[in-house]
Amino acid sequence: MSKKSNTSKRYTDEYKKDAVDLVRSSGRTVADVARELGVSTEGLRGWVKQAKIDRGEGPVGALTTAEREELQRLRKQDREQQQTIEILKKGLAFFAKEMK
Template identity: 65%
Template structure:
């Protein structure tokens, strides 16, 4: 989502920026300054890349796990909505049957 003023970066740019952080020995802030971007997105990209390589903090989700979690949360929302509709339909038919 983000602001309409947010600079969109390609996946290739992100990969190159992460590689630069990993290989240069410079801080994320220094690399971000050189690339002309904010340090926070670069820090997040770097953290996610490390998690995907198995080098992240304990308990940190990989990209695949994050995508699965997103998919499962969406599925849960849809199932909850279905349950609500079925509850209302059941109540309606019980009421109709009593007449």
């Protein structure tokens, strides 16, 4: 009995771009190209969808790859700043108690 790995494969941006270009230029279905490349059909379908959004052909309000990366960076920065604020508050409370 074989076990499936719970870790997903990571593909380079160049590999994803080439796979999307193959779908667009070949006229074949996403499923056919995915099978040929050995990638998941849903994964390739997502890459194709994101490429359309990045080209400005997606639905209104859909985030481009650059916007998604920026949002992720800003959320991480916000979390770090919130942690810093909490540490400073605790430090202030500690020293305020010591000064009494």
